[in-house]
Ligand code: FES
């Protein structure tokens with residue numbers, strides 16, 4: 597399996613990395629250790645000491661964040677990956693004593709890592725998630741490990757026609773019958789699902805979108821995918837007949853980072869504007885917890901079962917039957933393949 601390397605991936609949510617702590621995470625088949633330096637800036641190093649290959653993540657943050665000490669024989673490395681302390685012999689630093697440092701940027705409440713050529717890391721290419729700006733939004737964020745390929749997760753979010761069948765709580769025929777538009781803009785693909793005059797939406801959704809009793813609602817699910825695997829979902833609703841601008845929109849992130857070829861980190865979030873007052877925090881905390889249920893009990897098992905059935909085969913080699921809801925995910929997969937081919941042949 598070849599990953600797109602010159603791209604930004606979510607390595608962790610901001611809140612997952614505390615000062616003084618070491619967070620070990622396998623990303624694109626590479627062990628990475630994350631920590632915060634003396635300024636609190638997030639840093640990322642290859643999680644393998646060049647001496648006897650101990651995981652640095654089992655060591656400790658030293659010198660107030662200026663270095664990480666290997667747990668085994670005490671070599672220390674700074675944020676550039678250079679060895680800055682050798683407690684053995686005359687203390688000379690062996691030339692080869694360095695580890696790889698990865699560009700990492702804290703933005704949109706997440707830590708974005710660049711696993712490709714460091715000189716090509718351009719933070720302006722991090723996709724925009726304005727609703728994950730903690731200054732204006734209360735954000736509920738979660739992380740799940742999925743035993744399945746990250747492309748299956750992209751397909752899953754780009755084709756929400758599965759909601760009726762897989763998620764009884766959110767089920768409504770209107771979602772399947774919805775009009776779906778898809779668009780491509782550079783390396784971005786949109787899938788926009790619109791449901792009109794829906795009378796069957798579950799009561800909690802009607803309440804969330806403030807629909808008066810007995811009235812039908814118009815709903816929409818707008819999904820944006822940015823290569824390789826950063827996705828945003830805006831779920832909106834308004835009383836039928838009113839303009840969408842008068843409705844309520846709940847945004848969330850669905851970002852996928854391959855751990856290995858067959859295992860995926862799933863970073864999800866849901867946001868409520870601080871403008872609505874202190875209840876924004878409560879809503880964010882409650883809703884991210886409520887979302888975890890279906891993600892963990894409904895999406896995760898089916899993605900993992902699909903992955904087992906596909907047994908590592910390429911999707912196209914299995915000649916999948918394509919349905920109307922597949923247009924966006926087919927587009928995204930083609931685009932991803934083109935980008936990977938371009939990178940590997942460059
Ligand atoms: S393995 Fe790291 S100092 Fe020996």
Ligand SMILES: [Fe+2]
Pocket residue numbers: 752758759762763895
């Ligand atoms: Fe789902």
